[in-house]
Amino acid sequence: MxxxxxxxxxxxxxxxxxxxxxxxxxxxxxxxxxxxxxxxxxxxxxxxxxxxxxxxxxxxxxxxxxxxxxxxxxxxxxxxxxxxxxxxxxxxxxxxxxxxxxxxxxxxxxxxxxxxxLGLDWFLLSLFLLALVFVPLERIFGRLRDQRIFREGWTTDLAHFAASHLLVQVSVLLTMLPAAVFFGWIVLPGVQAAVSSQPVALQFVEVVVLADLTGYLVHRLFHAVPFLWRIHQVHHSSRVLDRLAASRLHLFDILVMRAAVFVPLYVLGFSSGAIYGYLVLVSFHAILIHANLRFDSGWLSRLVATPRFHHWHHSSQRVAWDKNFAIHFPWIDRLFGTLHLPPGEWPSAYGIQGDPVPEGYGPQLGYPFRSVAR
Ligand SMILES: [Zn+2]
Ligand SMILES: [Zn+2]
Incomplete structure (x- = not known):
C-alpha cells in the first residue's frame, strides 16, 4: 500500500x-x-x-x-x-x-x-500566473487547507513544468508533424471549408468536445497497454495533488497525447482561432482539475470536470482504478461506463500502490525504459 x-x-x-x-x-x-x-x-x-x-x-x-x-x-x-x-x-x-x-x-x-x-518567456509567464492565481486560491479554498506549497515532490514537478515549457518549439513541431505526414491524404477540402466557415465560437465548442473524446481514447490506451502504462505511471506517481502535479508528465506522454488530439482537428480543418482558444482552455483546465481545491457543484460537476472528478482518477484505491479518463467532460466517462464520482466523497490516498516510480526528473524520464529492460 x-x-x-x-x-x-x-x-x-x-x-x-x-x-x-x-x-x-x-x-x-x-x-x-x-x-x-x-x-x-x-x-x-x-x-x-x-x-x-x-x-x-x-x-x-x-x-x-x-x-x-x-x-x-x-x-x-x-x-x-x-x-x-x-x-x-x-x-x-x-x-x-x-x-x-x-x-x-x-x-x-x-x-x-x-x-x-527555448520558450523561457512561456515558462516565466506561466509560472508567474500559476503562482499569482492558484497559490492564493489553494490557500483560501484548499480541500486540505494546510497542505504545503513546497510539498513532497515539488522540485520534480517544477522540473517537468520547466522542461515542457522550455521545449515548446519541439513539442509544437512534434504535435503538428505526424498529422501532416500521416493523415494529409484523408483531408477533404470541401469538408475543411465547411468546418472553418462556421462561427469560431461554435468551432471552439466542437474542438473541445472532439479533443476530449480523442483524449479519452488515448488516455485509456495509456492505462491499458503495458508499455504506455509505464510511461503514464509517471503522471500517477504523485502522492500529493495540487496545481503543480498537473505538470508531472513524461515527455513521451505529452507528445503522443497532443499529436493524437491534433489529428482530427487538422483533418477537419478547424480554424486556428478555435484551436488556440482550446489550447488556452486545456492549459487552464488541466491545472484546475489537479489543484487542491474543494470547489465542487452538484449539477455542474456532472457536466464539467472539477478537481474532485480528476482527483478520483489519481486515487490509489482499487475502486477508482481506470476511471474518469476525460479532461473536460465527465459525461464522456458516463457514456463509456468509466465514471466514478460518489457524491461528496474525495479519495483518501493518491498515487500507485507500491510506489514503483522514482523521484526526480531524470530518473522519471528513464523509468519506463529501465523497467522494460528489467
Ligand atoms: Zn491516467
Ligand atoms: Zn492527472
Missing part, C-alpha cells in the same frame, strides 16, 4: 519569521533575471508566435517590479534573520538582472529568428 498522504502542516510559513520574504525574494528575483535574459536574447529565449503579441510596456514594467521585489524581499528576509541564503540568492539575481540592463535591456545586436529557441 502507498504511504498515506503526508500530514498537512500548519507550520510551513508564519508571518514575521522571514521565510515568506526569503522565498518571495528568490521567486521574484528569478522571474526578473529571467525576464531580462529574454529582453537581451529574444530570438534564443522567447517564442516567436507569442513575442509579436506582447504588450512590451506592460512586460517591462513587470520585469522592473519583479527585480525591485526580489531585492526588497531579500533585504527584508535578512532583517528578519531567517532564510539568509535564499534571501541573498534573490537579491543577487535582482542585482545581476539590473546590471544587465534591467527592464530597459535591449538586444546587443539586431538579430533575425534563431532556428532553435
Amino acid at each position: 502507498p504511504d498515506e498522504p503526508p500530514m498537512p502542516s500548519a507550520r510551513e510559513f508564519r508571518f514575521g519569521e522571514g521565510r515568506i520574504s526569503a522565498v518571495l525574494g528568490l521567486f521574484l528575483g528569478s522571474l526578473g533575471f529571467g525576464g531580462v535574459l529574454c529582453l537581451l536574447f529574444p530570438s534564443l529565449l522567447s517564442t516567436p508566435d507569442m513575442r509579436v503579441h506582447y504588450p512590451m510596456g506592460l512586460l517591462r514594467g513587470l520585469i522592473l517590479a519583479t527585480l525591485a521585489g526580489g531585492f526588497g524581499f531579500g533585504v527584508l528576509s535578512l532583517l528578519l534573520r531567517r532564510g539568509p541564503t535564499v534571501g541573498l540568492a534573490g537579491m543577487a539575481l535582482s542585482i545581476a538582472g539590473t546590471l544587465l540592463g534591467g527592464a530597459g535591456a535591449r538586444p546587443a545586436a539586431p538579430s533575425g529568428e534563431a532556428p532553435v529557441y
Whole structure:
C-alpha cells in the first residue's frame, strides 16, 4: 500500500519569521533575471508566435517590479534573520538582472529568428500566473487547507513544468508533424471549408468536445497497454495533488497525447482561432482539475470536470482504478461506463500502490525504459 498522504502542516510559513520574504525574494528575483535574459536574447529565449503579441510596456514594467521585489524581499528576509541564503540568492539575481540592463535591456545586436529557441518567456509567464492565481486560491479554498506549497515532490514537478515549457518549439513541431505526414491524404477540402466557415465560437465548442473524446481514447490506451502504462505511471506517481502535479508528465506522454488530439482537428480543418482558444482552455483546465481545491457543484460537476472528478482518477484505491479518463467532460466517462464520482466523497490516498516510480526528473524520464529492460 502507498504511504498515506503526508500530514498537512500548519507550520510551513508564519508571518514575521522571514521565510515568506526569503522565498518571495528568490521567486521574484528569478522571474526578473529571467525576464531580462529574454529582453537581451529574444530570438534564443522567447517564442516567436507569442513575442509579436506582447504588450512590451506592460512586460517591462513587470520585469522592473519583479527585480525591485526580489531585492526588497531579500533585504527584508535578512532583517528578519531567517532564510539568509535564499534571501541573498534573490537579491543577487535582482542585482545581476539590473546590471544587465534591467527592464530597459535591449538586444546587443539586431538579430533575425534563431532556428532553435527555448520558450523561457512561456515558462516565466506561466509560472508567474500559476503562482499569482492558484497559490492564493489553494490557500483560501484548499480541500486540505494546510497542505504545503513546497510539498513532497515539488522540485520534480517544477522540473517537468520547466522542461515542457522550455521545449515548446519541439513539442509544437512534434504535435503538428505526424498529422501532416500521416493523415494529409484523408483531408477533404470541401469538408475543411465547411468546418472553418462556421462561427469560431461554435468551432471552439466542437474542438473541445472532439479533443476530449480523442483524449479519452488515448488516455485509456495509456492505462491499458503495458508499455504506455509505464510511461503514464509517471503522471500517477504523485502522492500529493495540487496545481503543480498537473505538470508531472513524461515527455513521451505529452507528445503522443497532443499529436493524437491534433489529428482530427487538422483533418477537419478547424480554424486556428478555435484551436488556440482550446489550447488556452486545456492549459487552464488541466491545472484546475489537479489543484487542491474543494470547489465542487452538484449539477455542474456532472457536466464539467472539477478537481474532485480528476482527483478520483489519481486515487490509489482499487475502486477508482481506470476511471474518469476525460479532461473536460465527465459525461464522456458516463457514456463509456468509466465514471466514478460518489457524491461528496474525495479519495483518501493518491498515487500507485507500491510506489514503483522514482523521484526526480531524470530518473522519471528513464523509468519506463529501465523497467522494460528489467
Ligand atoms: Zn491516467
Ligand atoms: Zn492527472
